[in-house]
Amino acid sequence: MRDLCKFLSGAVLLSAGLASPLAHASEKLKIGYNNWVGSAGVFVAQEKGFFKQAGVDVEFVPFKGPSDAIPPLVSGHIDLALTTADNVVLVNARSGTDLKIIYATDTSNGADAVVSKKGLTSLADLKGKTVAVTQNEVNELLLLKGLEKAGMKPGDIKSVNMDPDSAGAAFVAGKVDAAVTWEPWISQAVAGGGKVVFSSAQVPNLILDVVTVNPATSKTKAKAIAAFLAAVDKGTAFVRSNPDEAMPLVAKRLEVKPGEVKDMLVGVKLYDMAGNAKLLHGPVAAQTLDNISVFYSSRKTIPKTLKGSDMVDASFVQLH
Known part of the structure; x- marks a missing residue:
């Protein structure tokens, strides 16, 4: 599904942006993404204007698959990438980059x-x-x-x-x-x-969809990133509390019917800020990355085994 019904065909520019002390209206973020149902909270946040309310100007750049956003993230052409945890392991091990996972949008739960x-x-x-x-x-x-x-x-x-x-x-x-x-x-x-x-x-959290960033960007655009994640959390809460309104909004982004979105969501587990606190501040995310790293290393897909905790930055996730 990550290559079949997740993606938009052309470049789409979406400006969004909420009045919050987290960010000023002039702060901008360029987000690389693919059209995956696990990003429902992101799509709803965009459609409901939660980014605008948070005071962050967001430009969304679509890619065919979750790995395609990694090269432009590494080169600095985008600020954040919605991708999968295994892609972070691959690029860090192969090229010596130091991408960090700062949030998990969802995990495959049967999809x-x-x-x-x-x-x-x-x-x-x-x-x-x-x-x-x-x-x-x-x-x-x-x-x-x-x-x-x-x-x-x-x-x-x-x-x-x-x-x-x-x-x-x-x-x-x-x-x-x-x-x-x-x-x-x-x-x-x-x-x-x-x-x-x-x-x-x-096998919970084996296939984890995440938000990743270069450490340099996490410092220079910390307020905007915090505002972005707060808006995504609000979007995820809306998906849960207002499914009848949320399904058509997500369906619009995925270019499918609302009923199909409902069926797709059965196969994923969406994570909010509280869930991320357990994942990132606890051992789960690091253990997932350790498992992936050991697997790739045993297959000679990567030249060395990386430490999962070195790829997690939980500073943007509020403890609950």
């Missing part, structure tokens, strides 16, 4: 899964079967976590390298026995008689 064809009702049934998965990326880590829980080894299956969309399509077409994919392919697979045998809901 990524292992689906199997009819008659294969558990991971154990996949022994000797062909499984489509994006090798050396975080959804392979999801598969490996599932195999581990089932008492299986990677060599027990026949892994075929495909991106999540291609894996979903191949599964629906009957070309593979199982696939590691995301929505809407999961729903299509189940509708066709397939079964979810393992999902991200069983």
Whole structure:
């Protein structure tokens, strides 16, 4: 789904901006993002004018996928990126950058899964079967976590390298026995008689969507960043308290129907400021990054293992 229904096709300029002591109206932020349902709080904040009320002028720059915003973030062309935690690990390990995670918008809570064809009702049934998965990326880590829980080894299956969309399509077409994919392919697979045998809901916070920043920017634009995150928190609260009004607003950004947004949100867990306090001030976010780093290092995807806590900056998250 992160490449199918998350993105806008052209460059979109969105000015927003709330009167708050956190920021002055002249302060600006350029945000790189992809059209992912987990950013519902961000989209609602923009549509409801929460950024404007916070006194921060926001320019949103759309990218095709969560990794595409990383190069312009590193080069300084944007101030913040809405991306995934694994991308932060990859770029920091490969290029020696020091990007920091300052907030989590959501975590996949079933929106990524292992689906199997009819008659294969558990991971154990996949022994000797062909499984489509994006090798050396975080959804392979999801598969490996599932195999581990089932008492299986990677060599027990026949892994075929495909991106999540291609894996979903191949599964629906009957070309593979199982696939590691995301929505809407999961729903299509189940509708066709397939079964979810393992999902991200069983490994909380493994696939985490985050806000990341260069340390230099976090210092020079600290007030604007704090205002931005406060507005996002307000947007997330609105999604929860006013779903009937929020669903059409998110649907507008995703270019889908409100009912589809409601269905998509079932597969993710949105995080507010209180949730981020537990994630970032506690050990969870750092442990997630540690798991990803160890996985990539074992696969030789990155040259060295990084320490998760070194990639977390909790200074913008209020303790509750």
